[in-house]
Amino acid sequence: WVSWIITCSCKPESFDQISTLADKMSEHFQSNEPDTLNFELSINSTHDEVHVHERYLNSAQALVHMKSFGDLFGSDFMSLLTPVKVVSYGFPTEELSSALEGLSPIKMTAFQGFTR
Secondary structure, X not given: OEEEEEEEEEOHHHHHHHHHHHHHHHHHHHHHOOOEXXXXXXXXXXXXXXXXXXXXXXXXXXXXXXXXXXXXXXXXXHHHEXXXXXXXXXXXXXXXXXXXXXXXXXXXXXXXXXXX
């Protein structure tokens, strides 16, 4: 498995547009990516920070998702949200690690615990 949390800044007045985009993305990924296990967006009380929590069965699915996201939603997402921090978890392949390099992720290594 692999996952990450992307922290994004945004303008509070863009919340309705962000919410609409989030609905479209969630519907698409839930319907078309069975191995995308989590795709959740959370916003703070002042509506100027969004966390995107994503989790995948494996690196192959994460790469499929990244391509789909870029092709279908990337430009709209980037026009509304500015990624400021990425923290990755799990066991990414070298290919996925290379694909994430542009985001300068903080890489966390699991050393204890479990997933159900």
